Amino acid sequence: xxxxxxxxxxxALGYGAGTWAEKRHYRSIAQREEATINxxxxxxxxxxxxxxxxxxxxxxxxxxxxxxxxxxxxxAGLRNIFGGKVKSYESLVxxxxxxxxxxxxxxxxxxxxxxxVRIETAAIGKQSKRKNIGCLEAVAYGTALTVEK
Amino acid sequence: MSDRYTVVFDGRIMPGKNADMVKERLKxxxxxxxxxxxxxxxxxxxxxxxxxxxxxxxxxxxxFAAAGAFCEIRKDEPPGAPKPEPQAVxxxxxxxxxxxxxxxxxxxxxxxxxxKMHYITTSDGGKMVITNIETVPGRTVTEHFGLVSGSxxxxxxxxxxxxxxxxxxxxxxxxxxxQLLQESRQQAMDRMVEEARLMGANAIVNVRFSTSSVAQGxxxxxxxxxxxxxx
Numbered sequence: 001x002x003x004x005x006x007x008x009x010x011x012a013l014g015y016g017a018g019t020w021a022e023k024r025h026y027r028s029i030a031q032r033e034e035a036t037i038n039x040x041x042x043x044x045x046x047x048x049x050x051x052x053x054x055x056x057x058x059x060x061x062x063x064x065x066x067x068x069x070x071x072x073x074x075x076a077g078l079r080n081i082f083g084g085k086v087k088s089y090e091s092l093v094x095x096x097x098x099x100x101x102x103x104x105x106x107x108x109x110x111x112x113x114x115x116x117v118r119i120e121t122a123a124i125g126k127q128s129k130r131k132n133i134g135c136l137e138a139v140a141y142g143t144a145l146t147v148e149k
Numbered sequence: 150m151s152d153r154y155t156v157v158f159d160g161r162i163m164p165g166k167n168a169d170m171v172k173e174r175l176k177x178x179x180x181x182x183x184x185x186x187x188x189x190x191x192x193x194x195x196x197x198x199x200x201x202x203x204x205x206x207x208x209x210x211x212x213f214a215a216a217g218a219f220c221e222i223r224k225d226e227p228p229g230a231p232k233p234e235p236q237a238v239x240x241x242x243x244x245x246x247x248x249x250x251x252x253x254x255x256x257x258x259x260x261x262x263x264x265k266m267h268y269i270t271t272s273d274g275g276k277m278v279i280t281n282i283e284t285v286p287g288r289t290v291t292e293h294f295g296l297v298s299g300s301x302x303x304x305x306x307x308x309x310x311x312x313x314x315x316x317x318x319x320x321x322x323x324x325x326x327x328q329l330l331q332e333s334r335q336q337a338m339d340r341m342v343e344e345a346r347l348m349g350a351n352a353i354v355n356v357r358f359s360t361s362s363v364a365q366g367x368x369x370x371x372x373x374x375x376x377x378x379x380x
Contacts, residue, residue: 018321021320
């Protein structure tokens with residue numbers, strides 16, 4: 001009985017706090033994405049600017065470790081039985097990647113463009129065989145170029 | 150009279166560092182407020198401390214390095230000579246670009262092939278350029294040394310792990326881990342830079358990072374690239 005109550009409390013806490021935190025995070029992501037919209041990050045290896053116009057270049061990177069809440073973990077566990085789209089983890093990786101890209105842009109500062117962007121994700125903190133996605137790290141890196149206007 | 154030095158900061162932070170964290174650390178290290186911090190991060194060179202002695206300048210450099218930012222120490226010209234020193238508030242960032250090799254004669258715009266380099270300082274005080282594209286823009290590769298790599302394996306911290314366990318319930322960002330992984334990535338990069346330095350390279354191109362979880366609670370951070378010599 002006690003176990004069930006603890007479980008339900010954790011579930012409710014995970015749902016409530018998790019949803020709230022996620023919404024807040026998405027709001028902040030959307031806001032910052034809008035603010036850095038003038039700094040494109042592209043996966044192309046070079047952009048069509050003459051080399052002598054490039055004023056500066058350097059490696060920039062950003063990373064974020066995001067974990068999923070208790071409720072979603074249970075939900076995903078249930079989903080594992082039936083198969084199909086695991087929506088709760090989709091938002092997790094999406095948030096981690098977008099946050100990493102934003103941090104990379106922040107580091108680039110007043111650069112004009114970031115080329116050759118790579119985004120990588122790795123599951124870290126494997127706690128046991130069952131819960132294999134505890135939290136997830138996304139890292140984005142690229143070369144920031146400052147181009148003369 | 151001994152030489153005077155100026156400590157100049159132009160908003161550059163070390164690769165792998167989070168801008169927010171660097172700002173926080175600088176704020177506490179320099180005992181400044183938000184306004185003072187905003188003046189540092191304008192994107193153009195700012196004189197943090199003018200006409201000081203070498204020991205103080207070195208101390209500033211150490212503080213900035215510990216916070217994850219680069220600052221330069223410039224020797225002041227004797228009075229009378231034209232001072233190419235950047236102003237605290239520079240109206241035109243182009244005119245005060247600090248990468249020019251002859252600071253005594255500041256051209257209105259740098260020569261066409263002059264690309265401002267963001268150097269990483271190696272352990273012997275040399276300079277190293279790191280990019281993840283195949284070339285260093287504006288420079289020609291003259292020598293190719295092959296692959297260099299650096300890796301580090303980090304286990305989680307027990308205090309951080311406990312907090313992360315709590316945070317795992319509600320989800321969201323695990324700041325402790327983010328910082329831990331950034332520090333480790335920086336270490337992997339430092340090792341890579343050291344390897345390249347020993348080969349005699351002055352740039353690393355095509356850098357890649359990868360993370361893998363090797364054992365329970367430990368992660369490996371790996372950085373690799375191609376060491377080259379550029380002009």
